[in-house]
Amino acid sequence: MQVFKFGGASVKSAENIKNVVSIVEKHRDSSLLIVVSAIGKTTDKLVRITESYLKQDGECFALLDQLKQEHFNILNELFPDPTHPVYDDIANTFVEIEWILEEEPQDDYDYLYDQIVSVGELLSTKIVAAYSSYQGVPTQWVDARDFILTDNTYREGKVDWEKTEDKIRKDLPTILDDYVVVTQGFIGSTSENFTTTLGREGSDYSAAIFAASLNAENITIWKDVPGVLNADPKWFDQTELIPELSYTDAIELTYYGATVIHPKTIKPLQNKKITLNVRSFINPEEPGTQIKTTNQTLPVPSFIFKVNQVFINIQPRDFSFIVEDNLSHIFDSFHQNRIKINMMHNSAISFSVAVDDTGENVLNLLEQLNKRYKVSVAAGLELITIRYYNQQTIDRVLVNKEIIRELKDSYTCQMLVKNKDE
Secondary structure: OEEEEEOHHHHOOHHHHHHHHHHHHOOOOOOEEEEEOOOOOHHHHHHHHHHHHHHOOOOHHHHHHHHHHHHHHHHHHHOOOOOOHHHHHHHHHHHHHHHHHOOOOOOOHHHHHHHHHOHHHHHHHHHHHHHHHHOOOOEEEOOHHHOOEEOOOOOOOOEOHHHHHHHHHHHHHHHHOOOEEEEEOOEEEOOOOOEEEOOOOOHHHHHHHHHHHOOOOEEEEEEOOOOOEOOOOOOOOOOOEOOEEEHHHHHHHHHOOOOOOOHHHHHHHHHHOOEEEEEEOOOOOOOOEEEEOOOOOOOOOEEEEEEEEEEEEEEEOOOOOHHHHHHHHHHHHHHHOOOOEEEEEEOOOOEEEEEEOOOHHHHHHHHHHHOOEEEEEEEEEEEEEEEOOOHHHHHHHOOOEEEEEEEEOOOEEEEEEEEOOO
16 A cells, blocks of 8 residues: 655646656556645645735735636646536635635634635645546545544644544545545644644645555655755755665754655654655656665765744843743743744853744744843844765855854754855
8 A cells, every 4th residue: 555645846737637647547556545735836825815815905806716717727628528527526616715705704814724725735636536537547536634633723733643543544445445545635624623734835744644544555755856855956056866764864854944855744654664755756767765764874965954044042131040940931932923943052041043034923922022031133044954964064055154053963063144245
């Protein structure tokens, strides 16, 4: 039994969807469950629709009409017959958003976000499942919300693993005996049947949940890159493919911000010793990267860049010590504002962190902290992480950079930097 996950780039056009189905056709020698993300940039567009709706600026319906047209353009290329049932299915799915937009906004942002943004995955999977069946592949669309059960933390749903595993193991194997199953990434549901999402890029995590619950032989994440590279091609002209990676190194890389795999994805697979393959949907015959139990360390240093970083330094206003008296309160403030720390350092009287500049919630955090502490802030910084570093690799990334804060251990070097001309 295998699990495949296809991201938004792999289904962003009719041609790409045809390619996805051709990959599926070549791997039907075992039971197959397919997890699919929203098409292209649909999630970003649905976020804009949600924000427009809450602002009541009058643009949300125009934005929705544009998104509908993009999906129907893809349908027209895939299904020449406009009476195919998928047309009505997609139209009815968009109606779920229209019903929300026709009412005055009353619920909070996080709840509305999940109800609207989650529709992207419903749309993409219905199109992929319909086209797969159209091509003669026995395919069954299933709703991930019937299987992935979470608490009520909207936009960051916490999975109830016991109930989720029970549901998946009870109901999915019999379907997988006869069909390729197509389902959604990113989404789940509460005990009251309200839709939740698992955090941005959560489709990888969804695939891992299904794979772990079904004791899959392996899981393959299909990307637009050859596999796991030692650096992002956006930052380096020359990158190297890492053919084999341990779970530990993969977890460390994702923790520090590597975007090729979602951070939550690795642990459930490691627990079940399920191999994770990262392969290219552009060149599907290439082997890509295998992440598994291995003593193999990274063959080359790996680089992770995070831009738009904010450096926050926190000191007590009185004579108290940071660690003894204040750290619990500080961490609670970060948690309340849903801000994840990318780098941190503490001394007796100060605590400093680097975080993503996510806008309003960072401002809210700073306002909250300023009531109790002396807070200094620097924005517009970059965070560079090097796994298996040496001095040559450090020198390579510090051209025209000034180090604000540096942390090192035996394997990893983190440097918060700014441009020298700033």
